[in-house]
Amino acid sequence: MAGVLSDGATERRARRMGYRRRGILDAAARVFADVGYERATLEGIGEAVGLSKTSLYYYVRSKEDLLARLLTEVTDEIGRQAAAGLPVDAPAGERLWAFVRAHVRVVCTTPAGRVLARNQDVVLGEASSRMMREARRRHERLLRSILAQGIGDGVFRPIDVRVGSSLILGALNVAGRWDSPEGAVAADRIAEELFTMVVGGIAAHPGEAAATGTGAADAQ
Amino acid sequence: MAGVLSDGATERRARRMGYRRRGILDAAARVFADVGYERATLEGIGEAVGLSKTSLYYYVRSKEDLLARLLTEVTDEIGRQAAAGLPVDAPAGERLWAFVRAHVRVVCTTPAGRVLARNQDVVLGEASSRMMREARRRHERLLRSILAQGIGDGVFRPIDVRVGSSLILGALNVAGRWDSPEGAVAADRIAEELFTMVVGGIAAHPGEAAATGTGAADAQ
Amino acid sequence: MAGVLSDGATERRARRMGYRRRGILDAAARVFADVGYERATLEGIGEAVGLSKTSLYYYVRSKEDLLARLLTEVTDEIGRQAAAGLPVDAPAGERLWAFVRAHVRVVCTTPAGRVLARNQDVVLGEASSRMMREARRRHERLLRSILAQGIGDGVFRPIDVRVGSSLILGALNVAGRWDSPEGAVAADRIAEELFTMVVGGIAAHPGEAAATGTGAADAQ
Amino acid sequence: MAGVLSDGATERRARRMGYRRRGILDAAARVFADVGYERATLEGIGEAVGLSKTSLYYYVRSKEDLLARLLTEVTDEIGRQAAAGLPVDAPAGERLWAFVRAHVRVVCTTPAGRVLARNQDVVLGEASSRMMREARRRHERLLRSILAQGIGDGVFRPIDVRVGSSLILGALNVAGRWDSPEGAVAADRIAEELFTMVVGGIAAHPGEAAATGTGAADAQ
DNA sequence: CATGAATGAGTATTCATTCAT
DNA sequence: TATGAATGAATACTCATTCAT
Known part of the structure; x- marks a missing residue:
């Protein structure tokens, strides 16, 4: 080479x-x-x-560069872990679970992950900014593709994937703000809880609750 | 006098x-x-x-004071709006919808709201820190009480309310990072989408999807 | 009037x-x-x-003015007390004692006195500076006149009155830096000690000690 | 190495x-x-x-640090000069003379000395404050030991050494406030005058003068 | 590879002082 | 008399960054 x-x-x-x-x-x-x-x-x-x-x-190159590299690296690492050990044609549900677990695990158990979860809004210069934006885009694209696949396969409802992916990422990142649980096991339990809520929602009887929501919206 | x-x-x-x-x-x-x-x-x-x-x-008093006042104020304002026009004994679903709509609306349409959504992690001095922490606590407590009520009434699944409230807040705050849509109408549409996902999840058939998730966890 | x-x-x-x-x-x-x-x-x-x-x-007029007035006032007050109750033709020893006692008393027992004793070196603007300088000059002139009288009367040695007055004032002002003793009595005891030393020196046998000093000077 | x-x-x-x-x-x-x-x-x-x-x-480290270092240094330098060239068992009179000469010389001829003489009352933070306090304490301790020795040897009167050392230092420091005479010679002349007064007092006939003082005190 | 030395640009904060009311 | 409001000028201190060695 x-x-x-x-x-x-x-x-x-x-x-x-x-x-x-x-x-x-x-x-x-x-x-x-x-x-x-x-x-x-x-x-x-x-x-x-x-x-x-x-x-x-x-x-x-600079302090900004340091942050940009760091976040790029850790973001891509999550993507790698999210894909590891899964067949290319794995079902969307499994892929989503792998994604959630990888993200939460990294965000909970590594310093870089915590930095990722917390520093979503730092304002950087052009170069560093682009580097980070692209990594983030890659990450979101992966998540969106999972959502799109699930929707196509009929296992996910036909939601707006952009809204969905943002929501999920926002939801997962909160884990990075908690006192980091030691060990992957604890992180995985958190990942499961978050995964369950994201996938199944919080309603006991989804159809009715959604109706309630709409009703409230109509009622305003 | x-x-x-x-x-x-x-x-x-x-x-x-x-x-x-x-x-x-x-x-x-x-x-x-x-x-x-x-x-x-x-x-x-x-x-x-x-x-x-x-x-x-x-x-x-200081720059920190400025931020603390600002965030305290806007946080409480959301709480006020979330409760406005609702009977005290309103069902949890309606209350949650009102909360989501108020939060998203403020976070999308006001500068202060965007600041709130994005500055969750600034490190402040003792005094300002406490002021903000308390406001945030009030806000979370409101959301948790809604979740608890819903669980008690059997309309929400028996989730961990602390995890749930964090997740929801994290999810809603992402809206504050988007190029703010002008007008309450657009914000309300976003609110509806987020609300639907939070309540109903993204699964087409919740039971099965959740099963998939667990299955994936077992399969690892 | x-x-x-x-x-x-x-x-x-x-x-x-x-x-x-x-x-x-x-x-x-x-x-x-x-x-x-x-x-x-x-x-x-x-x-x-x-x-x-x-x-x-x-x-x-200004902060400086405040200090200048204050110090002028207290300085003159000491002068007044130093002269009070003494016949115009009082012997130098008695006049010096009155001076020392008044100075130490004020400097020990009043806030303004402590300010006087400690703020000998603040740099002020023209106007305030002159006001203070004049008060100080009046004060020193009084002390010098006492020394001159004593020297003329043969009760004080023929010292340089300018050096002598400075030395005495410097020595007396140290009392203003001590934890101020409450009450005039305590202040008077301090005044007596200082007075004794100033007048009698610290030598047990003045003549010899002075000789020693000169000797050391010669020896260098 | x-x-x-x-x-x-x-x-x-x-x-x-x-x-x-x-x-x-x-x-x-x-x-x-x-x-x-x-x-x-x-x-x-x-x-x-x-x-x-x-x-x-x-x-x-800081402006305060600058002052503290400066004063510590110059204070210790005076101590060093005061001890230089003297046998350990030198008589108290000679030691006092050396002390006075060193102090006056430094205080008259060096900027740092003038700073020392004039900035006795600046309020500093903890760290700097301690550094300075300790240097000052060392300095006073030296002077007190000289006084104590002299008293023990019967060449000084049994004065209160704390009062005496303060008085002397206060008296010597006034020299630092005068327009500094150029050269060590001029400074030494001033030192001699001050030394003479400190040791011998200003009274022509010490015993009587002291009596006069006491008499005045009694007469009040 | 590594660093000592030096700096420019930036920044919150303090405070005496003015002025209209 | 008294003060609320407003400000200019000053100032210590921080920090990323450069450069010669």
Whole structure:
């Protein structure tokens, strides 16, 4: 894959670079999760990796870049986990469950996940902004495709997928704001609860409740 | 008790003070909604009201105070609207619909509402923090009481009300992040969609879908 | 003394003005003594008299003016007390004792006195600066005249009166920095100690000690 | 221990850091001496060293810190000079003379000394406050030990050493408020005058004068 | 790779002071 | 007399970022 000559050295350096970058990203995630993006300082992050704040610039373009990379990475990681181990033609219900579980798990158990769940609204510059927006779009597209499939298959009601996907993401992200439960098991229980509500709603007798809602709307 | 004459003057003055404070709060809401709390500057807010930044301090204790007041106010306003025009013994379904509609409407159509929907995670000092926390608690308590009533009446499934209320709020707040639709009508349509999903879920045949979810969980 | 016509009203007003001014000066003294001139705020002083900070400007030109008047007043008051009850031709020793006692008493037992003792070095504007400087000069002139008289009468050694007066004032002012002893009696005991040292020095056998000092000076 | 080569570089760097800090402290001393601590601005100090005001923060924690370090340093320097060249068992008279000369010299001829003499009453935060308090305590303890020794040896009268040390310090500090005489010689002459008065008092015939004082006290 | 040194731009906050009423 | 309202000027301190080494 790599060039023949500078191969060994380059790769080694790249990997070292990767290790460092990893450490930096992780440290940033922890700090961001702790005090929030705006209140976090590069010095603090540097301290957390054992590097001077200036050295950070060797690996990362800017503070915004740091956040953008972090969120992009974790977002895509969720997507990967959501698809892992599922046949391409898995039914929508199963795919949705996998998505929910992956999202909740990451959002509950990792610093980066908490950062993702909480920093939906930071205002960034053009470059970083685009990077993040695209990752988010990928994520939503995945969820929407699941919803669309379910609707096509007749297992989901014909809802507006854009509204639906937003609602679901908003609902799942609340988990990232709770005192993070330790371990995947606890996270999975939360995921189940959220999944059940999202899929089945809260009504005991869905048809009637929906009617009630409409009735109230009409009654206004 | 007060003299007939000075009464008018006094009242006028008090109202002027009110007007000013109102104007400041509103301007702050607009600015916060535009650029986010952290990037907003007191100078910018001052400009938006036509007051020097230092004059702001005549009406407000600090930037944090500004946000806390704003969010407290708008949160309580939603609660008021959610209860308006409903008999005390209204059925849970109707009450939930009123809550959803009020929340979405405010969150979609007012700057302060957008600020509320987006700034769930700002870190504030003790005083402001408490003020906001309490408002939020009041709001959640209202929603929880609705859920509890519905469960008691058998119209809602016996879900965990804490999880449920968080999920619902998270879901509703996403509306505050969309390019705000103009007018209460559009907001109400969104509210209806969200309400329908929250109540009825997205499954075409709830029982089965839920079963699917559980099945997926077992299958993992 | 006052004009025949507007007499009653004017005088009443002047006296009212006087009362207010008094209250303001006293409050300012207390506040200055508590937190220091620079950290004191007009608002705080206003509060201490039960007046809005703006109202202060009716009685006083500025914050600096407040300090200048205060210190001028208290300085002259010490001078008055130092001369009170003494025949014009009193011996220098007695006059010095009266001076020391008056100074220490005021400096120990009154807020304004403490302000005087501690705020020797505030930098003020031209007008206020001159007012204070003159009061201080009057005070020093009094002390110097006492020293000169004593030297002329042969009861004090032929010291440099300028150095001597400064030294004495510096020595006396330290008392204003101690936790102020309540009551004139305690203050008088302090005054006696300081007076004794100033007059008699600390040497057991003055002549020899002075020789020692000179010797050390020579030895360097 | 360190490599031969990097040693030089390291040391040079460390010294540069020292130089900078030194320069900053000195500049601050000059500015504080000129306009007083409260009216001094970080920007002004920065200008005086040829550094931007923000760069100051690379070397110093805060404005208070700057003052505290400065006064601590100069206070200890006086102590050092007061002890220099004296045998440990030097007589109290000589030690006192050395103390007085050192104090007056520094206070008259150095900016930091003038700052010390004049800023006895600035109100600082906890950390800086403690640092300064301790330096002052060390200084007073030295003076008190001299007084105690002298009293024990019978060369000083049995005065209250706490009162005595305060009085002396107050008396010596006045020299820091005069237009500073250039050169150590002038300062030493002032020191001699002050020393003479402190030790021998101002009375021509100490015993009688003291009696006069007491007499005045009795007569009141 | 790593960092020490330096800085510019930004920002909340304080406070004496003015002025119309 | 008294004050509510408004402001200008000042100021300490923060932090991301650059650059030479």
